[in-house]
Amino acid sequence: MSQITLGILGGGQLGSMLSSAAKKLKIKTIIFCDDKNAPAQNFCDEFICAEYDNKERIYHFAKNVDFITYEFENIPFETLNELNKLKTVSPKPSVNRLIQHRLAEKDFINKLNIRTTRYVHIENKEHLLPLEDFLPGILKTTTMGYDGKGQYPIKSIKEIDLLNIDFNNEYILEKLVKLKKEISIIITRFGTNKYEIYEPIENKHKNQILRRSFIPAKINEKLFDQSREWATTIAEELRYIGTLCVEFFIDRNDNLYVNEIAPRVHNSGHLTINAYNISQFENHIRAVCSLEQIKLKKNSNAEMINIIGDQINYYRNNPKLDGNQYFFDYLKKEIKENRKMGHLTTLI
Ligand code: ADP
Ligand code: MG
Numbered sequence: 001m002s003q004i005t006l007g008i009l010g011g012g013q014l015g016s017m018l019s020s021a022a023k024k025l026k027i028k029t030i031i032f033c034d035d036k037n038a039p040a041q042n043f044c045d046e047f048i049c050a051e052y053d054n055k056e057r058i059y060h061f062a063k064n065v066d067f068i069t070y071e072f073e074n075i076p077f078e079t080l081n082e083l084n085k086l087k088t089v090s091p092k093p094s095v096n097r098l099i100q101h102r103l104a105e106k107d108f109i110n111k112l113n114i115r116t117t118r119y120v121h122i123e124n125k126e127h128l129l130p131l132e133d134f135l136p137g138i139l140k141t142t143t144m145g146y147d148g149k150g151q152y153p154i155k156s157i158k159e160i161d162l163l164n165i166d167f168n169n170e171y172i173l174e175k176l177v178k179l180k181k182e183i184s185i186i187i188t189r190f191g192t193n194k195y196e197i198y199e200p201i202e203n204k205h206k207n208q209i210l211r212r213s214f215i216p217a218k219i220n221e222k223l224f225d226q227s228r229e230w231a232t233t234i235a236e237e238l239r240y241i242g243t244l245c246v247e248f249f250i251d252r253n254d255n256l257y258v259n260e261i262a263p264r265v266h267n268s269g270h271l272t273i274n275a276y277n278i279s280q281f282e283n284h285i286r287a288v289c290s291l292e293q294i295k296l297k298k299n300s301n302a303e304m305i306n307i308i309g310d311q312i313n314y315y316r317n318n319p320k321l322d323g324n325q326y327f328f329d330y331l332k333k334e335i336k337e338n339r340k341m342g343h344l345t346t347l348i
Pocket of ligand 2: 247260
């Protein structure tokens with residue numbers, strides 16, 4: 001069989017790790033990204049730097065690949081849709097459009113009778129004023145948010161004028177859940193009722209940014225089963241192809257809520273590279289390139305920590321690592337506060 005080439009839109013660390021997994025499967029990768037410093041160019045076979053609405057470059061990209069996927073949500077729907085006319089894009093563009101929009105995403109989840117936080121659509125300041133009942137809460141932009149960007153925690157109505165909220169954007173206001181813990185489920189769907197699903201991962205955040213993930217999650221059996229069941233229902237309803245992550249909240253009474261869906265590989269799943277026979281990245285590639293589905297097997301428990309901002313300097317200076325520790329440098333040139341620069345996985 002001739003060699004498969006996979007096109008990936010987006011050039012961050014997820015693109016890098018997808019490219020590395022593809023290499024293992026002897027699949028060639030072409031990354032398309034609008035950032036000339038995109039770190040994934042260090043890991044892929046070919047790199048195209050252009051705006052996502054550059055029709056000529058997008059067409060050139062499509063011509064040279066067999067399958068197309070993406071590693072972050074905020075790719076214009078039009079681009080994905082145009083590409084999908086030329087080569088198969090997985091997950092399909094309509095799935096991305098739905099999940100890109102926090103309101104549409106939450107409405108979709110609730111229609112499946114799956115619990116989310118309480119939320120309400122906010123289009124202007126006046127909408128906020130009678131909503132004391134949703135406070136304390138978090139105002140979130142409906143589109144383009146990540147790592148807590150575009151979010152305003154609100155404790156009382158009085159605070160609203162102090163927050164300088166840009167009402168040119170649309171928002172949802174979410175009631176704050178009294179969190180006991182957060183978990184995520186990573187699942188790869190290959191087709192109707194064909195899945196590989198990883199065990200729940202427990203996640204610790206600070207300032208809305210993921211710091212640490214580990215397996216096994218310290219949760220009871222009911223939450224273990226329910227989170228897997230909900231993630232499977234979501235993947236099936238979306239007719240999803242590829243790896244998907246569902247983020248969950250667990251409140252102090254052990255109620256489970258879906259927080260959000262990521263239509264892609266996910267930061268909390270980085271530990272699957274070392275802890276399982278097949279990583280979330282390899283599984284994604286297997287699914288979107290129609291390769292064989294292999295039964296998942298966990299080889300070890302694990303913990304992953306994100307290396308953020310200038311913490312990377314320590315790890316780049318040949319630190320002593322134990323034999324069960326694996327350091328990943330995303331090779332980002334510019335160190336910025338709160339920027340994810342690498343991660344460290346420890347098998348336990
Ligand atoms: P992002 O798209 O930036 O990942 P999230 O909605 O997942 O946005 O929020 C990031 C983090 O902020 C969550 O993982 C959680 O720790 C905290 N958070 C967000 N919404 C709520 C909420 N309604 N109740 C409690 N914590 C929340
Ligand atoms: Mg999140």
